[in-house]
């Protein structure tokens with residue numbers, strides 16, 4: 001991202017906390033589980049392509065859940081697909097995050113009433129961190145969702161125990 | 165060839181098996197035929213020199229409430245004419261001979277009609293669900309279909 005290069009004239013020492021360093025590293029390389037479910041996937045692809053270029057945020061599509069940090073559920077989750085999504089989510093290593101993209105995966109979208117085969121919201125099978133509204137959301141909206149997720153990660157702590 | 169001429173050829177060949185139809189003032193002229201004889205009729209319209217319907221454009225299931233139907237949209241690449249055949253069966257005994265042996269396209273189309281309407285295509289080599297999961301219950305495009313409350317532990321209604 002070019003945050004640090006050319007900021008220092010000679011080699012130097014930077015002092016930071018472990019949390020900040022680790023979180024900065026994690027949020028700058030959110031590798032994405034690559035699969036599209038319906039029309040929203042087109043916008044997700046557009047967000048990855050050169051005009052919007054999600055790779056500048058460190059989002060690289062990976063074809064296996066083992067290498068992924070974030071799952072972007074982009075599109076209609078059918079009941080047949082829901083069990084597969086659950087399994088893919090279980091196969092991702094922690095810490096893992098989920099962005100629900102579009103009305104369909106948020107709440108069933110246009111199929112909310114008569115979609116006998118559609119799961120009315122992917123949060124019925126896996127936990128969701130960020131919901132991106134829209135049908136479909138524009139790539140800017142997806143990138144905004146991604147930045148929201150980065151904010152969330154920035155405020156997490158890996159070393160301190162959370163108060164119960 | 166016009167729809168009337170096609171209808172006459174069919175009537176001459178199959179007589180009573182060809183029921184009423186609508187040949188004028190519709191975008192796609194059709195005749196209904198007896199469901200038991202559909203395979204025979206399909207083989208005939210495909211091979212007959214004058215008709216040569218070598219392309220099954222679409223095979224669709226229909227629920228007429230109390231009756232189930234199948235509609236065959238046919239096209240001839242040779243003669244560039246179109247025609248539609250329809251069959252109807254009672255919902256309780258939805259058995260229709262498969263035309264998979266005449267047009268290979270019908271394989272997956274018939275599986276789809278079986279999947280969503282529960283029409284039993286007799287003689288089909290591999291009649292199982294194609295879109296829905298194998299453990300799905302019921303036929304969703306029937307008019308009296310009730311959406312299930314749960315599927316594999318997942319709540320279905322909104």
Ligand code: SF4
Pocket residue numbers: 038039040041074075076101102103104105109110134135136137
């Ligand atoms: S939210 Fe709209 S655009 Fe996205 S998958 Fe559903 S129907 Fe398609």
